[in-house]
Amino acid sequence: xxxxxxxxxxxHVVETAYVLFKRAGFHATGIDRIIAEADxxxxxxxxxxxxxxxxxxxxxxxxxxxxxxxxxxLTQEDVPPEQKIGRIFDWHGRWFRSPDFHGCLFAxxxxxxxxxxxxxxxxxxxxxxxxxxxxxxILEDMMxxxxxxxxxxxxxMLIEGATLxxxxxxxxxxxxxxxxxxxxxxxxSRRPQ
Amino acid sequence: xxxxxxxxxxxHVVETAYVLFKRAGFHATGIDRIIAEADxxxxxxxxxxxxxxxxxxxxxxxxxxxxxxxxxxLTQEDVPPEQKIGRIFDWHGRWFRSPDFHGCLFAxxxxxxxxxxxxxxxxxxxxxxxxxxxxxxILEDMMxxxxxxxxxxxxxMLIEGATLxxxxxxxxxxxxxxxxxxxxxxxxSRRPQ
DNA sequence: TAGGTATGAGACAGACCTGTCTCACTACTA
DNA sequence: TAGTAGTGAGACAGGTCTGTCTCATACCTA
Numbered sequence: 001x002x003x004x005x006x007x008x009x010x011x012h013v014v015e016t017a018y019v020l021f022k023r024a025g026f027h028a029t030g031i032d033r034i035i036a037e038a039d040x041x042x043x044x045x046x047x048x049x050x051x052x053x054x055x056x057x058x059x060x061x062x063x064x065x066x067x068x069x070x071x072x073x074l075t076q077e078d079v080p081p082e083q084k085i086g087r088i089f090d091w092h093g094r095w096f097r098s099p100d101f102h103g104c105l106f107a108x109x110x111x112x113x114x115x116x117x118x119x120x121x122x123x124x125x126x127x128x129x130x131x132x133x134x135x136x137x138i139l140e141d142m143m144x145x146x147x148x149x150x151x152x153x154x155x156x157m158l159i160e161g162a163t164l165x166x167x168x169x170x171x172x173x174x175x176x177x178x179x180x181x182x183x184x185x186x187x188x189s190r191r192p193q
Numbered sequence: 194x195x196x197x198x199x200x201x202x203x204x205h206v207v208e209t210a211y212v213l214f215k216r217a218g219f220h221a222t223g224i225d226r227i228i229a230e231a232d233x234x235x236x237x238x239x240x241x242x243x244x245x246x247x248x249x250x251x252x253x254x255x256x257x258x259x260x261x262x263x264x265x266x267l268t269q270e271d272v273p274p275e276q277k278i279g280r281i282f283d284w285h286g287r288w289f290r291s292p293d294f295h296g297c298l299f300a301x302x303x304x305x306x307x308x309x310x311x312x313x314x315x316x317x318x319x320x321x322x323x324x325x326x327x328x329x330x331i332l333e334d335m336m337x338x339x340x341x342x343x344x345x346x347x348x349x350m351l352i353e354g355a356t357l358x359x360x361x362x363x364x365x366x367x368x369x370x371x372x373x374x375x376x377x378x379x380x381x382s383r384r385p386q
Numbered sequence: 387t388a389g390g391t392a393t394g395a396g397a398c399a400g401a402c403c404t405g406t407c408t409c410a411c412t413a414c415t416a
Numbered sequence: 417t418a419g420t421a422g423t424g425a426g427a428c429a430g431g432t433c434t435g436t437c438t439c440a441t442a443c444c445t446a
Contacts, residue, residue, distance in 0.1 A: 009393080025305050027220035030433060041394045046435065102307050107357060111304035112218050114295050116362065125361050153366060154374045157354025164300060164353045165346065168318050169309065173346060181347045181378055188377065202423080223403060234424045239405065 010048045013038050018059045022102050026056055026112045026120075057119050060109060064127040071134055081142045085135065085155065085186055086179070092159060093175035096166040103167035107160065132156045143189045151189050155182050203241045206231050211252045215295050219249055219305045219313075250312050253302060257320040264327055274335045275379055278328065278348065282375055285352060286368035289359035296360035300353065325349045336382045344382050348375050 016038035020029045031052055035042050049055040074091055075084040095101060106124045113120035136152035143151065158178040165174035209231035213222045224245055228235050242248040267284055268277040288294060299317045306313035329345035336344065351371040358367035 023307070025220065025307070027218065028305065031435080032432080042396085042435085043437085044393055047392080050435095052434070103303065107300070108304035108307075110296065110357070110360060111301035112221070114216070114218070114301075114360070128358075128361060150366075150370050150373075153358065153363070154351075154370045157358060157367065157371055157374075158347075158350050160354035160357045161350025161352070164303070165321075165350060167303060167307070168321060170346070173343075174350065177343050177347045178350055180343075181350075181374070184378070184381065185374055224405080225402080235405085235426085236407085237423055240422080245404070 009040055009044055013040055013045055013048065013055070014059055014062050017055055018063060018105075021056070021059060021108075022100070022105055025108060053119060056109070057123050060106065060120065060123040060127065063105060064123070064130065067127070068130055068134070071131070075134070075138060081138050082183065082186055084138045085182060088135065088155075089159070089175065089179040089182055092162065093171075093179070096163070096171035096175055101166065101171075104160070104163045107163065128156065128160075131159075139186070139189075142186075147189055151185060154185055158182050202233055202237055206233060206238055206241065206248070207252055207255050210248055211256060211298075214249070214252060214301075215293070215298055218301060246312060249302070250316050253299065253313065253316040253320065256298060257316070257323065260320070261323055261327070264324070268327070268331060274331050275376065277331045278375060278379055279372065281328065281348075282352070282368065282372040285355065286364075286372070289356070289364035289368055294359065294364075297353070297356045300356065321349065321353075324352075332379070332382075335379075340382055344378060347378055351375050 013034065017029070017034050020034055020037060031042065031045065034055075035045050038045075045055070049058060070091070071088065074087050106127050109120050110124045113124075115121060132152050135155050136148045139148035139151050158181055162174040162178035165171075206227065210222075210227050213227055213230060224235065224238065227248075228238050231238075238248070242251060263284070264281065267280050299320050302313050303317045306317075308314055325345050328348050329341045332341035332344050351374055355367040355371035358364075
């Protein structure tokens, strides 16, 4: 990490904070810990982010962007909608089995910042709605708009629930059951009524 | 609250802590806040609970017990299994609409205590497995044991996902879609294959 | 060379954290 | 009446928290 890169330090702080927040949570991770791990001066951090809360929002937005990009790449290919949905669930299954899986950072953020007016809360809502919107647009190719919204919400619930069960050590069964239920719901909703 | 009741203070601390944890989270709620709200001396609290972590476990176990009791009462009547499952979802719907709903305290605890070896983590797993077990035993009256386990896990995921969406302000749509999906899955699994 | 920008290092403030300790008080019981 | 258990009030220790401040240093560019 050379100091010449325009905002190298800034991004490095975001990524370091992400890892720490993911492992230990938001309140339990102090600024001192973040700057020590990132090997950055405290003032460097505070010059880029006016407060810890804004750093948290930045971390969440950054991860949401990366997640959305992966999702887009995963579903851009010209395959049937069912298969696209299947790929989303498969992707989650691989995520659950990844070595540093600690549950959903956004769900955790919602747990620690439950005030709907808080910027962190809003960042979480943005991400979850983004995922739902993406699934809905896939489903709209095979069912009416209103039905697609309902089915997308249901799939989102299955994904969120599976993520929670995966964090409790039931990753394999969770993704299997969730995927099966999802495919069943999608198949049952095929065609305009 | 008379001081004569054997463990009146103890239970009062548990219930006060529950309200505060629910609203603000675990790390964000300090001991000082709890004893001030409960109007007890600090030593009174520390004589009953050796540490904050053990108080948290006590709060979770207490809430898990109350929840399980309500669930038992809700499903003891002699009605078809489908109807029992429907009642569980309806109960969650009412919970989502209750004035002081802040999401699932156990899911929040999992977010803040992600270490599988931590007593709080274990308390969460106990509660979630308890809910799953109860649904499984209902389902076993209408489908094979292995199928009941899978369906119960799926219903649990729907409930957890619906709770998260409800916290994000989509309570009505969430419980409607989750209930509908659940009833569909249960109906599709009826009879021993 | 001169100037501007980003950074490093760390002291510092003020608040809050968990947990311990002492001493006095109340209420009940033997 | 004497003793015991539970409690209240608050000081206290030692640590951590967020956020601010100063001063020195490195680097790039004009």
